[in-house]
Amino acid sequence: MRLNLFLKLFLAILATSILLIVAMGGAIRWSFDRGFVDYRLEREQQRIESLASFLLDEYAQQGNWSFIEGRSRWWRALQATSNEMPGHGNPRGHGQGGMPFIALVDPNDKFIAGSLSRKTSGWIRHELVQDGTTIGALLYNPPPSIELFDSAAEQRFEQQQLQATWSIAGLSVLLAALVSYLLARLLLEPIQRMARATRQVAAGDYSVRIPTHSQDELGQLAQDFNAMAHSLAATEKLRLALVADISHELRTPLAILQGEIEALLDGLRQPTPETLQSLKQEVVQLNQLINDLHMLSLADSGALEFDLQPNTSLRAILQRCYDAYQPRLEAKGLTLNIDVPELPPLQGDSTRLNQLFSNVLENSLRYTHAPGDVHIQAEQQADGLHVFIDDSAPGVASEHLPHLCERLYRVDPSRSRALGGSGLGLALCERIAQAHHGTIQAQHSPLGGVRIHVMLPLRQPS
Incomplete structure (x- = not known):
């Protein structure tokens, strides 16, 4: 069966929650058992101390251990101290005949009373001291862990705790399932919105947008x-x-x-x-x-080849363009001037740069009214070499200047199709300038026409 993302996320969160519930339940149960063991051991210790206090009081009155004669006297002594401790009114399972694992010995370890065998291992010794003199000792074994819940009340308490643990665990699992469902829905909602939007975009609807409500x-x-x-x-x-x-x-x-x-x-x-x-x-x-x-x-695809050479002379490129277009411009009644000083070499493709400036001069040749002027000048600035090609009227309105480098963009009537341009020359110039990590801009010319401003860095970024 193929599980969708919602079901996978729901099961993952639910499984994690159940594991945590089981781990916490086990830890709580272990802590309860451990605490109850400590409680029983402490209670056993208190019973031994109570018995020791009773025996010392009786010994102080009698002066010896003669008051304990036989099993009945010893049993009454245990009852006198055990009645103070809940659950020990009828100690059972500790020794033969219902006697607990306690024995009384004199200072020489001579057996006086009790049921603890000398072969019994793990016994604990509680000294009986009166006026700084050891008069005897109590030997006892703590009850085994399996006998901790030895009374009916303790067993009922254990059953109640076990039932409560299972009930809480069951309710916790149901709550975990509900929270897992809500969390899965909450986490998957933005992903589902993206999936729907992606299908719309794949179908050709590019107007779809996804609302954003978080910064994650x-x-x-x-x-x-x-x-x-x-x-x-x-x-x-x-x-x-x-x-x-x-x-x-x-x-x-x-x-x-x-x-x-x-x-x-x-x-x-x-x-x-x-x-x-x-x-x-x-x-x-x-x-x-x-x-x-x-x-x-x-x-546009990056397949146009550029041969960038480190010692390209921009002055020589502009001079060649001047020599090529000066006769054609003069024949149309336009005067071409050039003002290019000695410039440091740049890293560039001379063929592509020649194509760039030729396209700009071709536009000036087509669209500048005669008689008119075209001026080429260049200078070095902090960010690189700057070339300015200005022509005289007609000019271009300010709202059209940012779009002159867009492909097939024309400004009618002065930039009409009838003059023979394809409308792609400046767009190609922009690609050549960008390939040299430079820029090209159309601005108003002080001669009354259009200024094409080209910036080229001296060195290409590494």
Whole structure:
């Protein structure tokens, strides 16, 4: 039979409680028996002392042991002292004929009265001293443990204690079962809530949250689950938005291609070099979008390779970018300026960094209105090397700046799709900066456009 977690926990708590009850019951029973043994031994000692006091008083009056003659006198002496002790009015089982294991001897150990044999082992000697002189001794054996409950009253008391012990144990087991049931329910309730919430998340419901009422391990687990569900919800939202954006990005050039080709097939347009160039441009834009998506997917999965070299010159990288884009910017009516002093080498991948700054300059080339300016500057600060690429108008509203590095994010109309961008360049730049343990931010430019601020540490964390 397969036991569920509730039953396992219930049985574990109940078994532990029963073991504790049995152990405590045994300990209490042992303590009671041990205490009763001590009580009987102490009572036996008191009876011997009472008998000794009686014999000394009689000896003081008579001057010798002649007052004890025969069995009857000795029995009356025992009765005179035993009647003071409850349960000893009729001592039994201690010796032959009902006589207890007590004997009286003179100072020379000569037997005077009693039933204790000299062959009896384990006897105890109680000296009888009068006026500093030993006049005799009492020899006795304590009763065996099996004879502790020798009277009917003591046996009834023992039975009552045994019945009370079993009754208390039974009630304790029932109480333990009730407490075990409640504890199992209480401990499993948060786990069951998590199980239900996990099934909902597995079914695609990422809005489920687990209420937290404690700061223990289960409370921390609930908080971690809520954080995971929030992350999954954000990821799912991003995935749906990404699919929609990519579909839209692909649909536009494909629609243009389809329309141009159908026009050519229907004879509405002639296959002139201008028409073919338009088709080629749409294909190039599609290819760029697919390549950027591929690189982003590699960066997100950690599969994009970086060759970090310890003596990478940031000044040389920026100079190469300047040399590559200066003619293109000038042809559009834009002036490109560079202000990069000598900088210490950093640990980085020159190819990927060149790609980062090329993407930024490509955006400035596409979106800056002519006549305009683009400015590259770099400086060293305490936390690393800082690069600032500024362009002139048009600018971007403040609410759009934090989102410029998000994939497929556009600001219309100045950052429109018609200018040929894929909307993935700055997102790829952010992945490259993060791979170098750096940062990239979009800010307002003092030239009136957008400033891209890149920070790169000189040394990578070990």
